[in-house]
Amino acid sequence: MVSMKELVAKAKMFFTKRFSVISEINRKYARPRIKMTRMVRWSLLLLRLYLIILLLILAYKFILIVQSR
Amino acid sequence: MADKMGFGAKFFYKYRRFIKAIQLYLLIAGPGIIVMVADNDAGGITTYAATGAKFGYGLIWFLVLLGPIAYIVQEMTVRLGAVTKRGHAEAIFDAFGSFWGWFSLLDLTLANWLTLITEFIGMTAAMAIFGIPPYITIIIVSIVMFAMVLQGRYWTWEKIAMLFCLLNFIYIPAAFLVHPSVSKVLGGMIPNLPGGLTGELLFFLMANIGTTIAPWMVFFQQSAVVDKEMREKDITWARIDTAVGSFFTVLVAIFCIIVTGTLLRGINIESAAQAAQMLMGINPYVGTFLAIGLFNAGFLGAICISLASSWAFGEVFGWAHSLNNKIREAPWFYISYLLALLTAGAVVLIPGAPLVLITLFVQVIAVTLLPATLVFLILLLNNEEVMGKYKNTLAQNILSCAIVGALIILSTLYSISILFPGLFG
Numbered sequence: 001m002v003s004m005k006e007l008v009a010k011a012k013m014f015f016t017k018r019f020s021v022i023s024e025i026n027r028k029y030a031r032p033r034i035k036m037t038r039m040v041r042w043s044l045l046l047l048r049l050y051l052i053i054l055l056l057i058l059a060y061k062f063i064l065i066v067q068s069r
Numbered sequence: 070m071a072d073k074m075g076f077g078a079k080f081f082y083k084y085r086r087f088i089k090a091i092q093l094y095l096l097i098a099g100p101g102i103i104v105m106v107a108d109n110d111a112g113g114i115t116t117y118a119a120t121g122a123k124f125g126y127g128l129i130w131f132l133v134l135l136g137p138i139a140y141i142v143q144e145m146t147v148r149l150g151a152v153t154k155r156g157h158a159e160a161i162f163d164a165f166g167s168f169w170g171w172f173s174l175l176d177l178t179l180a181n182w183l184t185l186i187t188e189f190i191g192m193t194a195a196m197a198i199f200g201i202p203p204y205i206t207i208i209i210v211s212i213v214m215f216a217m218v219l220q221g222r223y224w225t226w227e228k229i230a231m232l233f234c235l236l237n238f239i240y241i242p243a244a245f246l247v248h249p250s251v252s253k254v255l256g257g258m259i260p261n262l263p264g265g266l267t268g269e270l271l272f273f274l275m276a277n278i279g280t281t282i283a284p285w286m287v288f289f290q291q292s293a294v295v296d297k298e299m300r301e302k303d304i305t306w307a308r309i310d311t312a313v314g315s316f317f318t319v320l321v322a323i324f325c326i327i328v329t330g331t332l333l334r335g336i337n338i339e340s341a342a343q344a345a346q347m348l349m350g351i352n353p354y355v356g357t358f359l360a361i362g363l364f365n366a367g368f369l370g371a372i373c374i375s376l377a378s379s380w381a382f383g384e385v386f387g388w389a390h391s392l393n394n395k396i397r398e399a400p401w402f403y404i405s406y407l408l409a410l411l412t413a414g415a416v417v418l419i420p421g422a423p424l425v426l427i428t429l430f431v432q433v434i435a436v437t438l439l440p441a442t443l444v445f446l447i448l449l450l451n452n453e454e455v456m457g458k459y460k461n462t463l464a465q466n467i468l469s470c471a472i473v474g475a476l477i478i479l480s481t482l483y484s485i486s487i488l489f490p491g492l493f494g
Contacts, residue, residue: 032166034452043444054437061488
C-alpha cells in the first residue's frame with residue numbers, strides 16, 4: 001500500500017523532472033543572441049503591443065458571449 | 070561540315086546540360102512544392118469554392134497576385150534554413166530568447182492542432198459523400214499518415230507526398246468538364262472589384278489572403294529544408310522549387326474557382342463538401358472530382374501540419390527529429406506526430422463537437438502567431454551574423470516588409486471580422 005506522502009513525493013519528482021527540462025531550455029536561451037538594434041527593439045515592442053491589443057479584443061468578445069447567455 | 074559538327078556538338082552539350090539541370094532540380098525539388106500545394110488545404114479549397122460561387126471568375130486576378138506574395142515569404146524561410154541549418158522554432162529561441170520561443174512554440178502547437186482538426190473535418194466530409202463513415206476515414210488516414218513517416222527516410226516521405234500533390238491537379242480536368250467561357254475566365258485576370266468594395270468582398274479578399282500564408286508553412290518549409298540537408302549552394306534550386314510550388318498553388322486555386330464559378334454562381338457556399346454535394350446533382354463527375362480533391366487537400370495539409378509541430382518540438386527539446394531517424398532513434402518525434410493525429414481525429418468523432426466554432430477559431434489563433442512569425446523571419450534575414458552574404462538586400466527588404474505589413478493588417482482585420490460578423494458591413 002502506497003502512502004499519500006509517497007504518492008505526493010513521486011508526483012513531485014515526476015513534475016520536477018519535466019520542469020527541469022523546461023528550466024534547462026530557459027537557461028540555454030535566457031539571453032537573446034540577436035543584436036538588439038533599434039529596429040529589433042521597436043519590432044519586439046510593437047509585437048508585444050499588437051498581442052496585448054489582440055488579447056483585449058478576444059477578452060471583450062468572451063465577455064460579450066458570456067453576457068449574451 | 071565542320072560548322073555542322075560544331076552545331077551538333079553544341080546542341081548535344083546544351084541538351085546534356087539541360088537534362089543534368091532537370092535531374093538536379095528533381096533531386097532538390099520537394100519542400101517548396103509540397104508546402105505550396107499543401108497550402109491549398111481543406112480550408113483553402115473551401116475558401117476558393119466559396120469565392121467562385123460568390124463572385125464567379127471576378128477574383129481570379131487576386132489569386133494570381135497572391136502567388137508571388139507566397140513565394141517571397143517562403144523564399145526567406147528557404148534561405149534561413151539552408152544557411153543556419155536550423156528550424157524556425159529553434160531559430161526563434163536562439164535569436165529572441167525563451168519568452169518569444171515559448172510563445173511561438175505553444176501558439177504553433179495550438180494553431181496546428183486546431184488546423185489539423187479542420188483537415189480531418191474536410192477529409193471525413195469528402196469521404197462521407199461516397200458513403201464512407203467518418204471513423205473509417207480517420208482510422209485509415211491516420212494509419213497511412215503514420216506509415217508514411219515510419220519508413221525511416223526523408224526522401225521517400227517527400228516523394229510520396231509529391232505523388233499526393235499530383236492529385237491536387239484534379240481540379241483542372243474538373244474545370245474542363247464544366248466548359249467555362251474562356252473569354253470570361255481571361256476577363257477575371259484583369260483586376261476588378263465585382264459589385265464594388267463591399268464588406269462582403271473585403272471579407273472574401275481577406276479570407277483568400279488568410280489561406281495563402283499560414284504560420285505552419287514557415288515552420289514546415291524551414292524544417293524540411295534542414296531535414297533534407299540543403300546547403301547554401303542549393304538555394305537557387307530551392308528557390309525554383311518554391312516558385313514552381315507557388316505557381317501550382319495558384320493554378321489549382323484558379324481551376325477550383327472556375328468549377329464553382331461556372332456551376333454554382335450566386336450560391337452561398339459554407340464548405341467545399343457542400344459544394345461537392347451540390348455538384349453531384351449537376352454533374353456527378355465534377356462532384357466526384359471536387360470531393361476527391363477536397364480529401365486530398367485535407368490529407369496533404371494534415372501530413373505537413375503535424376510534421377511542422379513535431380519538428381518544432383524536436384528542435385526545442387533537443388530530441389532526434391529527422392524523418393531519416395528510425396522510430397527507436399527518435400521516439401518522441403514520432404509519438405508527438407501520432408498523438409497530434411489521433412487527438413485531432415478523435416475530436417472530429419465526438420458527437421456534437423463544436424466543429425464550426427473550431428474552424429473559425431483557427432483563423433483567430435493563426436493571426437496571433439502570424440505577425441510574430443513573419444517579423445522574426447525578416448529580423449533574422451537582416452542579421453548579418455546569422456545570414457552572412459545571404460541576408461536580405463534593400464530591395465528584398467522593401468518588398469518583404471510591404472508584404473508582411475499588408476499581410477498582418479489584412480489577416481488581423483479578417484480575424485476581427487470573424488469575431489464580430491457584420492463589422493465591415
